[in-house]
Each structure stands twice: as structure tokens, then as C-alpha cells.
Amino acid sequence: MRQVLLPLSLALLCVLAGCNGLAPGLGDGGEVPDVEPADVPRDMYGGTVAPGLTEHEVVNASALMRAHASVVENRSVTVDQRRYWARGDEVRQNSTVTYRYDPDAERQAVESDRMTGRGSDVGIRLWTNDSTTVVRERRGGRTLERRQSRDGGWHFPSGHTGQLWSVLDGARDVSVSALATEGEYDRYRVDVLDGREGTTEFVVDERGFVSEYTVNRSTRADEVDRTSVELTDVGRTDVGRPGWVDDALSTIAAREYVAPGVVEDRVVDTNALRQAHRESLRNESVTVVREDVRRTVDGDLLDRTAERDRLSADRERYYRNRTSTSRNRTWETHHWSNGSVGYSRQVSPEGDVSYPEEVIGNARSAPTPSFSTWLPYAEETTVTELDDGRYRVEATGVPGYDTGARPAASSDASVSFVVGEEGFVETYEESYVRDEGDRTIRGREELRYRDRGETTVPTPGWLSEAADERPVVVEDDPERVSENGTNGERER
Structure with missing residues (x-):
């Protein structure tokens, strides 16, 4: 019975479908045509022209950005980014920056060039293949090359829509107009009508791929601040x-170093x-005076x-004393911790304690000198050998990093430090002159690293009084409060 029912069932289906035969085209002697399977409907997340986007509204900005990321994921791409800012x-x-990415x-x-109205001229070329990263940097009239670590800070194709995402996250109303189709996907121009500030427009296709966008922002009438990607x-x-990499x-x-980077x-x-310098302090106790x-x-x-x-070698135990003076008023702040419990003591200008x-168990790191990226471009630098493998480096006329958003340090900026062959910086001093509003100020920062490997962290005399004044939540049990600040398992 089953052998009879199957062909009968197929014949019945064919009749109901209104067809003349089971194989289209064979009845008249033609070839079997190509048949495309029906497209599986995509989840548009409420959108009609693209995921998360209708003709009048951004209904799901997250879905739109995810759709964009899925298009560029694991594909090579070129990204051109421009910023023009004027008052x-x-x-x-x-500035202009071009990023080129391989599929992974x-x-x-990276090729970056930036000019500002204050005369800063910066050009950066970067190339990396994951095992080697090389940078050629031009600032003013000087060019330097260096290797660079790839630990963090690298871009990815999907990350270049971050500024657009910040606009769409707070926007709803948009105006959408169809564009000429390039390739197989419908394209649209979208104007954001209710952005948080300024105006925004972007081009997106039906998949959600954002091929370009422009954000115009300004905080005053005579300002133009435009970013295009x-x-x-x-x-x-x-x-x-690139050819410059081998050079x-x-x-x-060919460089002969007296210390890392010098x-x-x-x-x-x-x-x-x-x-x-950081490596020289790893697992070493140290005293830092700043x-x-x-x-x-x-x-x-x-x-x-x-x-x-x-600071102790493991940075769990530390004792910090700080005195701050401003407008002829002085505050004292003391912090102590053994990695299990911690206390603070403050003294106001009036002497109130x-x-x-x-914070409990707040392991601290040793402060690091700023070492401005402009230091290699100082007008004059001298390196003097001292003794025991140490060198004194003195640089004058260090340019200030100028983004245009804040005033740059004047040519009086200078840096002086003493460094050993392994990179341990014993002393560091930086001074500058800078215009802030309607006044000119002189600043100085000084760091001294002492007793490396020999520092002991004392227990302050005020600790017992602090424990009486403020019970501390025990690290091992956040619900318990110890009257003496310990949990019975760890000692001060």
C-alpha cells in the first residue's frame, strides 16, 4: 500500500499546484532551470529599510550597529577619517587618518596627518603584522622611528562607528531618502533630526552596513567641528x-642605546x-617622593x-602621606593599608581630624614620570654619563602637546632626569610655562625614587585611633564589621 500511496500523493500535490509535470521544463524538452531557494527572512529588529531603522525612526540603534559590525567582521577594509575644527x-x-585592515x-x-592653528604639524605612519609593530612619527621638522608594543590601544573596523553610535543612541526621528543602488543592495541616506547636538547624516544599505557618516558639532555660533568617516x-x-618599514x-x-629609549x-x-622604568620597580619595594x-x-x-x-614589593602594603596647599589653605591626607584592611586620616586647614x-585591599602602583611623547622633539638635549652606569638627561625647548583644545606649554618647557642602564629613573623633574585663561603660570613636577628594594612600610601611630573611630568592613566577609579592623586571620 505504501508503495502505491507515495506516487499518488505526489501526483495529487502536482495537480493542486496547477503544474503540468513533476520536472518543470522537461515536458517541452527544455533544460532544467536554476532554482534559487527562498531567502530566509532576516530579523530587522523593527526596521523596514535596515535592521533597527525605518523610514522615519531609529527603533533599535544597537541592532543597527551590530548589523554593521557583522558586515565588516573578518573582512579587509579601508577607513578614512577626517576632522575639521575651526573657530x-x-x-x-x-586632520586626516587612513586605516587599512586585513580580514582578522x-x-x-595607519597614515595620520594633523595640522593645528598653533603651528603643530604631526604625521604618523604605523604598520603592524601582529609580531612586529613599527612607527614613523614626524613632529615639526624632525622624524623618529620606533618599535611599539601591541598591548591595547589598537583599532578594529567596527570601532570606527563609535561617534555615530553616541548620536543614534539618543536619537529617534530621522529622514530617509533612497540613493542609487551600488551593487546588489539598496542604499539610503539618513539625516538625524533630533541628535543631541549638531547635525548627523549617514549612508546605510539594507544590511545595516554604514559606508559613511558625518557628524557636525559646535558649542558656539562661529564654530565648525566636523568629523567624517x-x-x-x-x-x-x-x-x-610599506617601503618605509624596512628603512x-x-x-x-643601528642605534646605540645608553638606556632603554635613550x-x-x-x-x-x-x-x-x-x-x-616600570619593569625596574616590578616586585621591588620603593619610596616615591613627589x-x-x-x-x-x-x-x-x-x-x-x-x-x-x-610601597611594599607586592604593592599590597602601602603608606601615603599627602599635603595639599591651595589659596593659602593646607590639607593633610594619610592612607595606610596592608592589603586586608585600610584606613585614612585627614586634617583640615583648621586642624580638625x-x-x-x-578602600580595602587597594593595591597601589608606583607613580610613573609623564615622559611626554614630545620629549624626543626637544630643541636641545644633552646626555651626560655620571657613574655606576647612570646618565643625566637634560632637554630644553620641549614642545607641548597641542590638540587645539588646550594651550600648549611654551618653549620654556624642560625635562631633566637621571636614569640607569636598565631604565630605572632615580629622579625626574619637569617644568613649563603655560597660559591659562588671562594668566600665565609656571609649573614644576618632581619625582624621586628612593630605597628601591629596601623600603619598609611603617604602621602609623594614628592607626589605633582610626580603628576606634571607624570600624572597617572585613575583606573576606563584606557583611561582617570588625571593631578593630581585622578579621582574625590577617594581621596589621
Whole structure:
């Protein structure tokens, strides 16, 4: 019976469908045509022209951004980003950056050029293949090459829509108009009508791929602040090895270093210097003395902060003393912790003592000198050999980093430090002159690292009083409060 029913059932289906035979085209002797399977409906997340987007509304910004990310994921792409910022007749920034990515974003090439109205001229070329990262940087009239770590800070194709996302996250109403189709997907221009500030427009296709967008923002009538991003050559971008990379590697290999990042006549790599200093303090106890002072050009004190940190090798145990003076009023703050419990003590300008809450088990890191990225571009640098493998580096005319958003340090900026062959910086001093509003100030920062490997963290005399004043939540049991600040398992 089953062998009879099957052909009968198929014949019945054919009749109901109104067909002349089971194989279309065979009845008249033609070839079997290609048959495309029906498209599986996509989840549009409430959208009609693209995921999360209708003709009049952004109904799901997250869905739209996810759809965009899925299109560029694991595909090569070129991203061009431009920013133009001007106030009145002053162009504060005019920059272009081109990013090229291979499919997994392991190989990247970046070309960046930036000009500001204050005369800063910065050009950066970066190339990486995951195992080697090389940077050629031009600031003013000087060019330097360096290797660079790939620990964090790298871009990915989907990340370039961050500014658009910040606008769409707070927008609803849009105006959508159809564009000429390029390829197989319908494209639309979208104007955001209720952005948080300024105006925004972008081009998106039916998949949710945002091929370009422009954000205009301004905080005053005479200001223009425009950022434009365009993604091209998706799946067709070639991230080759530029010719300058081999030249840069040859230059780097030929250097003779007296300390990490420092050659006989100047600093060439502040990243290497900073990292070497941090490594020299790893698993070492240390005392750090720091002072920041700002004065008027006439010498009047504006504010001063003096700080002494005593840190154990594992950074669990520390004792910090800080004195801050501003407008002729002085505050004292003390922090102590053994990694299990911690206390703070404050003394007001009037002499009142209080014991605010302290973060429990807050392991601290040793402060690191700033080592401005502009240091290699100082007008003059001298490197003097001292003794025991130490060198004194003095740089004058260090340019200030100028984004156009804040005033740059004047040519009086200078840096002086003493460094050992392994990169341990014993002393660091930085001074500058800067215009802030309608006044000019002189600033100085000083750091001294003492007793490396020999520092002990004392128990302050005020600790018992602090424990009486403020019971501390025990680290191992957040619900319990110990009257003496310990849990019976760890000692101060």
C-alpha cells in the first residue's frame, strides 16, 4: 500500500499546484532551470529599510550597529577619517587618518596627518603584522622611528562607528531618502533630526552596513567641528608592507642605546623608557617622593602638592602621606593599608581630624614620570654619563602637546632626569610655562625614587585611633564589621 500511496500523493500535490509535470521544463524538452531557494527572512529588529531603522525612526540603534559590525567582521577594509575644527578664522585642527585592515585585523597600516592653528604639524605612519609593530612619527621638522608594543590601544573596523553610535543612541526621528543602488543592495541616506547636538547624516544599505557618516558639532555660533568617516574596499583592501618599514627597522637596529629609549645625544623612544622604568620597580619595594607646584610668573604660590608613598614589593602594603596647599589653605591626607584592611586620616586647614572610609585591599602602583611623547622633539638635549652606569638627561625647548583644545606649554618647557642602564629613573623633574585663561603660570613636577628594594612600610601611630573611630568592613566577609579592623586571620 505504501508503495502505491507515495506516487499518488505526489501526483495529487502536482495537480493542486496547477503544474503540468513533476520536472518543470522537461515536458517541452527544455533544460532544467536554476532554482534559487527562498531567502530566509532576516530579523530587522523593527526596521523596514535596515535592521533597527525605518523610514522615519531609529527603533533599535544597537541592532543597527551590530548589523554593521557583522558586515565588516573578518573582512579587509579601508577607513578614512577626517576632522575639521575651526573657530572664527582660526583653524584649530585639520586632520586626516587612513586605516587599512586585513580580514582578522592582525595586519594594520595607519597614515595620520594633523595640522593645528598653533603651528603643530604631526604625521604618523604605523604598520603592524601582529609580531612586529613599527612607527614613523614626524613632529615639526624632525622624524623618529620606533618599535611599539601591541598591548591595547589598537583599532578594529567596527570601532570606527563609535561617534555615530553616541548620536543614534539618543536619537529617534530621522529622514530617509533612497540613493542609487551600488551593487546588489539598496542604499539610503539618513539625516538625524533630533541628535543631541549638531547635525548627523549617514549612508546605510539594507544590511545595516554604514559606508559613511558625518557628524557636525559646535558649542558656539562661529564654530565648525566636523568629523567624517568613510569605509571603502570592503573585502578588497590590501595591507602590504610599506617601503618605509624596512628603512625604519634599519635605523632602529643601528642605534646605540645608553638606556632603554635613550641614545648618546637624545631620547628617541619614551614608550621604551617608561616601560623599562616600570619593569625596574616590578616586585621591588620603593619610596616615591613627589611634588607638584604651580606659581604665577611673579612667583606667587597658586597650589602645591607634596606626597610620599612607601610601597611594599607586592604593592599590597602601602603608606601615603599627602599635603595639599591651595589659596593659602593646607590639607593633610594619610592612607595606610596592608592589603586586608585600610584606613585614612585627614586634617583640615583648621586642624580638625577625621577618618573617612578607605578602600580595602587597594593595591597601589608606583607613580610613573609623564615622559611626554614630545620629549624626543626637544630643541636641545644633552646626555651626560655620571657613574655606576647612570646618565643625566637634560632637554630644553620641549614642545607641548597641542590638540587645539588646550594651550600648549611654551618653549620654556624642560625635562631633566637621571636614569640607569636598565631604565630605572632615580629622579625626574619637569617644568613649563603655560597660559591659562588671562594668566600665565609656571609649573614644576618632581619625582624621586628612593630605597628601591629596601623600603619598609611603617604602621602609623594614628592607626589605633582610626580603628576606634571607624570600624572597617572585613575583606573576606563584606557583611561582617570588625571593631578593630581585622578579621582574625590577617594581621596589621
